[in-house]
Amino acid sequence: MADSSSASSANQPERGLAALKQHVIEHKISCGLWALRLLAMLFTLFYFIPLFGNPYNIYYKVLICNSAINALRLHQRMPPIQFTSAFFAELSMEDSFHYLFYASVFLYASPIALVLLPIFLFALLHFASYSLTLLDCLGQNRMWAWRLMISLVEFQSGNILRFIAMIEIILLPISIFLVFSGRAGLLTPFIYYHFLSLRLKSRRNPYTRNVFYEIRNAISAVAAKPSVPAIIRRLLTYFLQVVQVMEPVRQQ
Structure with a gap:
């Protein structure tokens, strides 16, 4: 009996800080994405609640974080770059490419608070999802309060994605008004129109x-x-x- 119990415990995966450290070593890019999403959320909160730093600079840090996140996601999902029409057609269908494009649209315009909400909400959804993986490394009976909050985010994921979609559409007429107010360039609505066209072709969303x-x-x-x-x-x-x-x- 003692031998069988010790054998079964040996077959069980290790849990704790050692398992978490090993997971981070084996999944560097995924853990890096998790950290970048946390950073993007913090920067967004600091923009709306300016306790630290200049909100103007923090706004562009959110866009830069978003660009880094989606560039890494493309690195994970896409094959090596090929200068073919098939490769670029596949690239245009990726949500990560869409939001890499999204950041470039507003990188040279004046700060618009609404622009940060889709970035924050996407970061929140993916951050919550991968946080469960990290918590499982520590043990399935650990940190129930965090697990409960993550479950609430995942339960509302459909409503969150609909809200993001609404913002994406509303930003098109807003970008036109920004041109007349002098807060964006003349090409901003046309470029954003192309972004929204790409979002309508999304296969995953x-x-x-x-x-x-x-x-x-x-x-x-x-x-x-x-x-x-x-x-x-x-x-x-x-x-x-x-x-x-x-x-x-x-x-x-």
């Missing part, structure tokens, strides 16, 4: 596409009402014709 269709159908229903003034109906119809070009993928 259908939320932007679904929310886009919901908003479009709601605007179409408003434009069809007889009580709507003719000038507003014409503006809404023109808007629907413009966004119709952004529908390369039909909702499933």
Whole structure:
């Protein structure tokens, strides 16, 4: 009996700080991504609650963290760079490429608080998911308070992704107003339009596409009402014709 119990305990994976250290050594990039996401969240909080540093500088640090995160994700998911149309077509379908592009759109514009929310929320979702892996290294019965908070984040993941999709869509008209206010360049709305087109093609995240269709159908229903003034109906119809070009993928 003693021999069998000692054999079964020997077959069980080690738990504790030693196991966590070994995991970090074996998964350097994944752990580096976890640390960068924590840093991105902290910088975002410091931007909204300016207790440390200059909020203007912190804003751009969030964008830089986001670029580093998505560059590493592309390194994990994509094969070595090939100058072929197939490679770039595959690259354009990756969510990590989309948000690497997203950071470059606003890197040369004035700080906009709404821009940081998708970065913060994506970082929160992935940070929570990988934190469970790290906690399992310490032991499955450890840190129940942290596990509970992570479970709450994962339980609300659908609503969080819908909220991110809503922000992605709302930022398109906001980018146009930024041009007229002098806070962004003339090309910013056109570049962001291309980003949003890429998000509608995403294979792994259908939320932007679904929310886009919901908003479009709601605007179409408003434009069809007889009580709507003719000038507003014409503006809404023109808007629907413009966004119709952004529908390369039909909702499933």
